[in-house]
Amino acid sequence: MSWAARSGMLRGMHTVTFPRPGPAAGDVVARQTDVVVATHALTKTFGRGAAARTAVDRLDLVIPRGVVYGFLGPNGSGKSTTMKLLLGLLTPTSGSVRLFGSPLDRRHRGALMARIGSMIEQPPGYGHLTGAENMRLVQRMLGLRQAQVERALELVRLTEHRDRLVRTYSMGMKQRLGIAMALAREPELLILDEPTNGLDPAGIEEIRNLLMSLAGEGVTVLVSSHLLDEIDRMAGVLGILSAGRLVFQGTRAELMRHSVPDLLLVTPRPQAVAPGLLAGLGGTEGAGPAPDGRSVMTPTQAGVRIHGLAPDAVAELVRRLVAEGVPVHELRREPQSLEDVFMDLTGGARVL
Ligand SMILES: Nc1ncnc2c1ncn2[C@@H]1O[C@H](COP(=O)(O)OP(=O)(O)O)[C@@H](O)[C@H]1O
Ligand SMILES: [Mg+2]
Structure with a gap:
């Protein structure tokens, strides 16, 4: 079955062919490993009984290797919850997650997480430490080489600010430090939750360029935002959440085809x-x-x-x-x- 046909089977959803860079659609079907993230009917309900609230509702995400996947939705639509499910920080109520072709279960989680860098909700980093000291903690925790840390700081252009206390950083610098922490282990998949939050247009542009160049090197980037503008020009594929449901998954051009003048x-x-x-x-x-x-x-x-x-x-x-x-x-x-x-x-x- 063709890729497009398979995607079309996703409940009532608008379909997808995936753009370059990366393999042609046929190759993706031929090699399942080229799908980096695949969820099936992924669901998370918080609370019980009358208080139960389904934050993520039967999500079928398909994220191919080497794309910037823009995960869009209004505040409260379930973006952070989805990302936490992908990282095993929350357990699904039902449904499943596959990463790099393996199920995200207790047996595989450690090995899978070693291939993923992430920043969820607030940028991490201790304010009373310098950027370099924060990076050193990450380095020790993950057993990284010095060169990896240097490269990550360089990529987010924080090298010259490395010896400043993080509490003196601007919002943009804190976000970039968070991205450096996520990048240091040279992940194959980078999951960033609203990394452009609170940034000025120049800061957003920098992150956009960084994420696009990482994707150009083959890194798969899942990046969320509640603002279309911030994500539109960097994302090769868009997934749109509304009240926990994936209402669209595909390219920008495909999205525009839904437009009724x-x-x-x-x-x-x-x-x-x-x-x-x-x-x-x-x-x-x-x-x-x-x-x-x-x-x-x-x-x-x-x-x-x-x-x-x-x-x-x-x-x-x-x-x-x-x-x-x-x-x-x-x-x-x-x-x-x-x-x-x-x-x-x-x-x-x-x-x-
Ligand atoms: N730990 C939690 N307990 C209860 N409800 C939660 C929890 N985390 C998130 N929610 C609810 O789930 C919904 C989706 O939240 P979230 O995933 O943070 O959305 P987004 O990141 O898109 O803003 C919201 O209604 C939120 O209040
Ligand atoms: Mg959120």
Whole structure:
């Protein structure tokens, strides 16, 4: 079965072909080891009974080797919980995790973790120690060579600040030190939870370049963010979480294919375009009006913008406009932004 076909079987999910760098899609199928992370129906429920809350809901993640995988979702959507499950820091309620082709179980965990570097939630590092002293702790703990530590500091460009106390570091420097700690063991898989949090645009750009160059060397990078902007330009593959569910997995281009262009209706009498005119018109396949009845019509300067109408519905709308005597000066499609597509997928969660 082809890679795309297999991915397509993932429940109701939008499908994926994986981009370069790395092997062609066919090769990935041929060599299962080229899938670095694969989860099956991965689920984590916190609490019991009435208080039970499912933070991660039947996730099927597929992360091929050598990509930057951007893991996006609003705050509270389950990103950190997923990452902790991948690292064995939390035990799944149900479902499974495979890393480098092996199940993440008690027998394999130690060997698997030796191949992974991670930074979850807050950047680590003791404020009362210098960057170099913090790195020395990591070095001792993991039995690393001095050269590995030096290289990690160099990669995140902290070499010249190594002898400063970490509490005097900027947020960006703390994040970079955290990344250096995760990188020092030269991991095959790097898991970074919101490493661009609190960084200015220049800091974000630096991390973006670093992660992309690591992926270029074959390191697989799983990086989360609640901000689309921060991750969009570095990620070859995007996974989008909404309330614990993976609502999309694929490339940016594939995501854009879910975009349904808005309809722009130019009229001197926008007030005549009553929401009732849209009654029963229905949405479209994929990205369409939210089932919760969220407004699909927004006033603009020149008329109204209508979101998510399929061609048949447009034809019907035109008939209704004519019947109501609404003067239509212009009717045109306008592409959605990537941000709009996200909004649709995450149910209009504004953080994205
Ligand atoms: N240890 C925990 N106990 C109970 N609920 C938790 C715990 N960790 C996370 N949650 C809940 O799980 C949901 C997902 O949280 P999290 O994975 O931190 O989301 P994100 O990282 O996307 O912001 C949230 O509702 C959060 O409150
Ligand atoms: Mg989080």
